[in-house]
Amino acid sequence: MRTTNRRNFLRAGAAASIAGAIAPALAMPSGAADDKASASGPAAQGVTRTLARYIVGARYEDLPANVRKEGTRTLLNWIGVAVGGSHHETVDRAVAALAPFSGPAQASLLGRRDRFDIMNAAFVNGVSSHIFDFDDTHLKTIIHPAGPVASAILALSEYHPVSGKDFLNALVLGIETECRIGNAVYPNHYDVGWHITGTAGVFGAAAAAGKLLGLSEQQMVWALGLAASQPVGLRESFGSMNKSFNPGRAASNGLFAALLASKNYTSSEGMIEAKRGWANTISTKQDYRQITEGLGQRYEAALNTYKPFACGIVIHPAIDAAIQLRNENRLTADQIARIDLKVHPLVLELTGKKTPQIGLEGKFSVYHSVAVAIIEGAAGEKQYSDRAVRDPQVIALRDRVSAIVDPSVKPEQVDMTITLKDGRTLHKHIEHAIGSVEVPMTDQQLEAKFTDLADAVLPAAQVRKLIETCWQVERLPNAAAIAKAGVLQK
């Protein structure tokens, strides 16, 4: 099984050259213990520098094959969601606000004709990619890794030519940076109210952009320090356009930090771990080993996941069960007498809306989600439109869905029984939904998701070519080809 292989690879995988290069920094004595440092983090010195040294030294050739593959899948998924979101009114308003102030037309806005300077382009593409809450997820931290990182380097790649290999390496290193920093402070940092994608994401964007700019180790320390000075986003903004703002601004802030550092604009040493540094200021938990241990040996970037369904992850098991039973039995709605679910308590707490009236409310209804998945065989953005939640056939089936809480059902599980009008019953137990680490989306499923999102924006032939360009990233002589393939032609 594919996931088993991947796990073995992760455990066995070791990039000797990188490990050797960073060993001196990791061996750095902890010295005077920080009086606020976490009990779990023995060393509060040299964290920023160790990370910077790793980023500066890490080569594409050091990446294990599974990490390259997952990085490529991350890129594909991100381009798809960014193109898909690119004509939402959120993006229209951002573009209207910034157009009078943009610099030279250096970089593409995915899915659009406009071109902005690289920092404004990074912002807009970051916004587009988070519109549908349909981007990638690092499950250990709930960081959406690609938004800040890919937005920054996609724009930069159009100004500062780099190979596809270097682009992919920077993408992985940026994701590694943000997810490791996220691990160091999660969950406390998230629980108190920070939108961790925006706060940790700035580091990822700075690291990836700094890597492509060829920063020295010292410059990378400064870039990370300037990134630490610009955290973005509060959870309170969720439900407004401000949520998509956060990965976009994390991208442009990180790029800003890297560009300043490239001209020797300084910051302090140890901005992540110092007494009054980022981690102590912004979190009550600081586990610095999450940042420095196993660099080049274990990859958070290999743990990235992609949502198959355009709604909160808590109802993904139910949708997965519905689609599997539908496809295995060629079910139609008129065959079904009733659908009974046994769910984890969170499902009804968060998505217990019985009669959603608009598309967005459908995302908070396990009843709608199951019904529309049975009828349409999918739960993408189209299945959460106003059209979908008002479809009489969907409503009729929705009213036949029942859900009860079963304390033995785990959050990643569901138990579904469909009773047919002819008296038969169909049963499905989901242990891990599609899109989880355990049951990842296949490449084909990622392509289908991409196409479903992008075909409303770009011509079908261009969508196909864009998908191919993403898959071929490692062979591109100039990574700017990705951005150029993703825009509306004049």
Added chain:
Amino acid sequence: MRTTNRRNFLRAGAAASIAGAIAPALAMPSGAADDKASASGPAAQGVTRTLARYIVGARYEDLPANVRKEGTRTLLNWIGVAVGGSHHETVDRAVAALAPFSGPAQASLLGRRDRFDIMNAAFVNGVSSHIFDFDDTHLKTIIHPAGPVASAILALSEYHPVSGKDFLNALVLGIETECRIGNAVYPNHYDVGWHITGTAGVFGAAAAAGKLLGLSEQQMVWALGLAASQPVGLRESFGSMNKSFNPGRAASNGLFAALLASKNYTSSEGMIEAKRGWANTISTKQDYRQITEGLGQRYEAALNTYKPFACGIVIHPAIDAAIQLRNENRLTADQIARIDLKVHPLVLELTGKKTPQIGLEGKFSVYHSVAVAIIEGAAGEKQYSDRAVRDPQVIALRDRVSAIVDPSVKPEQVDMTITLKDGRTLHKHIEHAIGSVEVPMTDQQLEAKFTDLADAVLPAAQVRKLIETCWQVERLPNAAAIAKAGVLQK
């Protein structure tokens, strides 16, 4: 092969992740009662909206005369320090980094020939104005109020024409916004590590820019929300170029927020006070009355102070005493046998350096400061140059300065006795140093400080004209005249 450890780890992670992953899609009800609110803050509803309503409605005509006057003095002082710092290598590096990406040449960089788009210009002017740590101070919070606010609206005024009256009104309202928000969270927020000028300053910049852009009340709520999403700056950055970065980035972030809001880019309601809003996320103290009470009646902007001396405020009483005794007695160094100080403990803790070697170290030496003030009658940026700390005459007098801690001496006090070689003794007790709220710098002293800073950058006649333009701000038909008067001519 799956190990038990790994499975458990993933499962535990998944449980937490699922709850978090769905939360992003939840639209948190706005203005809900805050279960984390401070005991001192009775209302945790409507804070952001109350503030927004005030900012949108407040007119220039409503400002008391003393507030207009203090706002004008704030402007004058800020222009002086920004021009003075504008050719520091910190600014050169920022300009070099950003020039390739700037938009149209919409706005001036004070003291320079370059012109940038308004957001990049706001950033650079904010950096310039904080270079010497010589800008204004709101003593209740240690916020340097003008940096974020004036930088944002000076740039905006060159793109979006406004009268001098409206400019001054916006400056006051921006300062009011940032200082009131600072009051609500100080000192806890500062103590934990935030550079409060950058975190509260974003709100001030957004409020002032939004006021000039004519935002509606709802748009102002959004602008403040987008500002809340972009706090800038950690105290750990002090001592590097990152410190000056913070007011600059606060300015550009606040302007960014206001511009987006002007095109109806939304945020949530109550981003300052909500359960997961700014104050609860970023501080353990939330006293919302500081924000909402007495709006339009009492003005934090009237409490602004200006440093007469280019060093930490803790040694200002000693410098003040030295200059007063010098001037009253026409003292020269060769008359002096010894100088004895009784000081508050902080003076020696923070500025007890006996033998500074470079200019910057002089700022941390009460001995150098007193000696150079006696000899040169000032303690401006020139008195903290490498030249000044290495001057043999200064060193000789410095070695005759003694300081002892006296617990009865308050931080704002000093007791100085000068023993002359002829046996006479001179004595001075300072209750409040010049530059405090109690003993403000006179207009003439502000002008002298301005001239001392600006005459190294601009021709003398232009410096004089720039000072006059600042004093005349209320009579300017177009406030863009200020920025235009402050640049190097081609």
